[in-house]
Amino acid sequence: MSVGEALDVTLLTLKVGATATAAIALPAVATGYLLSRWRSPLRPLVQTVVSLPMVLPPVAVGLVLLLLFARSAPLGRAVEACFGAPLLLTWWAAALASAVMSFPLFVMGAMQGFDAVPPRLEQVAASLGASRARVLLSITLPHAARGVACGAVAAFARALGEFGATALVAGRIRGETETLSLAIYDRIEQFKSADAVAFAALSLALALLTIGAVELLRRK
Amino acid sequence: MNTFELHAEYPGFTLDATASWDGDATALFGASGSGKSTILEALAGLRPAVRGPIELRGRRLDGLPARRRAIGWVPQDASLFPRMTARENVDFAARLHGDRNAAERAIEVLELATLLDRSAAALSGGERQRIAIARALASRPDFLLLDEPLASIDRPLRARIVPFLARIPAELGVPLLLVTHDPLEVAALTRHVIVVEKGRCVAAGAPAAIFAAPAAFGAFELGAENSFAVNVGGRSPGLLDVVTPHGCVLRVADVPGFPLPARVAIRATAIVVATRRPEEVLVENVLAGTVRSVAIEGEQLALRVEAAGETWIVRTARRAAEPAALAPGREAWLLIRAADLVPSG
Numbered sequence: 001m002s003v004g005e006a007l008d009v010t011l012l013t014l015k016v017g018a019t020a021t022a023a024i025a026l027p028a029v030a031t032g033y034l035l036s037r038w039r040s041p042l043r044p045l046v047q048t049v050v051s052l053p054m055v056l057p058p059v060a061v062g063l064v065l066l067l068l069f070a071r072s073a074p075l076g077r078a079v080e081a082c083f084g085a086p087l088l089l090t091w092w093a094a095a096l097a098s099a100v101m102s103f104p105l106f107v108m109g110a111m112q113g114f115d116a117v118p119p120r121l122e123q124v125a126a127s128l129g130a131s132r133a134r135v136l137l138s139i140t141l142p143h144a145a146r147g148v149a150c151g152a153v154a155a156f157a158r159a160l161g162e163f164g165a166t167a168l169v170a171g172r173i174r175g176e177t178e179t180l181s182l183a184i185y186d187r188i189e190q191f192k193s194a195d196a197v198a199f200a201a202l203s204l205a206l207a208l209l210t211i212g213a214v215e216l217l218r219r220k
Numbered sequence: 221m222n223t224f225e226l227h228a229e230y231p232g233f234t235l236d237a238t239a240s241w242d243g244d245a246t247a248l249f250g251a252s253g254s255g256k257s258t259i260l261e262a263l264a265g266l267r268p269a270v271r272g273p274i275e276l277r278g279r280r281l282d283g284l285p286a287r288r289r290a291i292g293w294v295p296q297d298a299s300l301f302p303r304m305t306a307r308e309n310v311d312f313a314a315r316l317h318g319d320r321n322a323a324e325r326a327i328e329v330l331e332l333a334t335l336l337d338r339s340a341a342a343l344s345g346g347e348r349q350r351i352a353i354a355r356a357l358a359s360r361p362d363f364l365l366l367d368e369p370l371a372s373i374d375r376p377l378r379a380r381i382v383p384f385l386a387r388i389p390a391e392l393g394v395p396l397l398l399v400t401h402d403p404l405e406v407a408a409l410t411r412h413v414i415v416v417e418k419g420r421c422v423a424a425g426a427p428a429a430i431f432a433a434p435a436a437f438g439a440f441e442l443g444a445e446n447s448f449a450v451n452v453g454g455r456s457p458g459l460l461d462v463v464t465p466h467g468c469v470l471r472v473a474d475v476p477g478f479p480l481p482a483r484v485a486i487r488a489t490a491i492v493v494a495t496r497r498p499e500e501v502l503v504e505n506v507l508a509g510t511v512r513s514v515a516i517e518g519e520q521l522a523l524r525v526e527a528a529g530e531t532w533i534v535r536t537a538r539r540a541a542e543p544a545a546l547a548p549g550r551e552a553w554l555l556i557r558a559a560d561l562v563p564s565g
Contacts, residue, residue: 120299123266124352126286127293128313128359138312142303 032110058164098159113147250416292356466529481563
């Protein structure tokens with residue numbers, strides 16, 4: 001394994017993780033906010049649906065995505081019509097799979113962040129004349145920022161290590177969709193143990209960095 | 221004119237409170253759990269479950285969201301925005317209404333200029349309360365609702381804050397509605413009191429009239445059984461000499477900026493009773509008198525003592541004295557600290 005190859009795989013992994021995390025940021029924060037504030041009998045049901053990717057086998061999630069975004073499926077055709085190329089077997093597909101698998105972690109972090117904001121602060125801001133949007137942007141979000149950031153880093157870490165769903169929708173195309181976890185599996189299949197261990201070491205370094213970032217945020 | 225008719229059902233608690241009042245400084249008074257904070261939050265629009273008409277300063281508020289009520293609400297814990305400085309807290313309200321004048325005036329009246337650059341988290345309890353009040357005033361409210369503003373503040377600091385609160389209606393033109401379970405706060409800050417008990421408004425009137433009847437104190441579980449009309453007789457550094465209608469001279473704390481008192485009040489439990497003439501005791505008021513009655517009330521002795529021309533109600537721990545030593549007809553001396561006598565205008 002050359003240094004260039006290791007660098008390419010690592011950078012692609014980071015690109016997939018960052019894209020996935022950025023893509024789910026808004027919906028995850030919005031869902032976390034709703035789950036934190038919504039007092040409805042339907043709330044546990046919604047929470048269960050949101051958590052499904054965490055308990056389903058990743059391959060099953062990948063299969064669902066495969067069926068949804070196949071060129072013969074309506075969604076797949078719509079994507080192809082919009083972007084001029086199919087989604088599957090591209091790094092975008094890897095990012096999509098990572099986004100779906102990471103979504104529950106981001107939502108949980110955000111929800112914990114919103115849960116930690118004293119409702120009194122929001123009530124005071126409303127009594128001072130602030131609109132709901134102003135209360136959310138000026139009071140709630142800044143006070144929930146740590147939880148949201150923890151959720152984002154946890155989601156990013158999950159995206160970096162995603163394998164099952166990604167393998168199904170993005171394939172294992174060297175230089176195009178091969179992330180670190182796919183590369184490890186590929187080298188093991190090819191009996192290149194030293195390369196597999198080297199990619200695993202890179203994964204470990206990235207994991208340590210992200211876990212360290214989560215701990216820093218929690219203690220801050 | 222201000223009125224409300226509030227109704228709500230909570231598990232184990234029913235709110236059915238009706239009141240109307242006029243004037244610029246009013247207290248909602250009652251024991252903990254009586255429903256007074258619920259009433260205050262309902263007036264501020266923060267209790268959607270509470271129904272009924274609300275009219276403050278002639279303006280109908282029920283049905284309006286909290287942000288459109290023009291109510292300055294200060295919760296008991298002040299609830300400053302902790303990630304902001306004191307100035308940013310006040311500016312938050314000022315920016316919403318595009319008027320710095322109200323904020324600057326509140327900062328001036330509450331003497332906050334030196335605190336503004338400090339983090340909200342670094343302020344003391346009293347400072348937080350004053351910033352929270354300034355923040356509420358910066359929103360140019362039609363009415364200021366204060367929930368137990370002095371509850372978490374120790375006694376010497378209360379003496380500093382009371383004058384600030386007392387100045388708000390006159391100097392800023394914003395009427396106060398104050399929630400408290402402390403009759404001394406009522407006496408010091410308000411001219412009208414609404415007594416709340418088990419979710420209902422059970423009495424209303426001038427503090428002097430409400431608190432003058434000992435029966436009322438029993439009924440409302442109050443504490444300041446002793447309240448006297450007074451005239452100011454003299455002034456010395458830090459102290460005022462006041463005289464009751466029967467000629468009892470009392471020394472009370474002279475708080476700068478606070479108007480001369482027309483009444484003073486003190487809780488029965490704040491008076492120390494001695495069965496021998498005390499000597500070299502550093503207390504501003506020592507009154508010689510005679511015990512008229514003694515009653516055992518649980519772990520307390522309730523005494524009625526005539527001293528310096530007035531009748532005083534005193535409560536002391538039963539273990540602190542033998543009832544026989546305080547039998548009717550025995551001599552007794554009452555020790556009263558000036559700081560425990562609360563003046564009201």
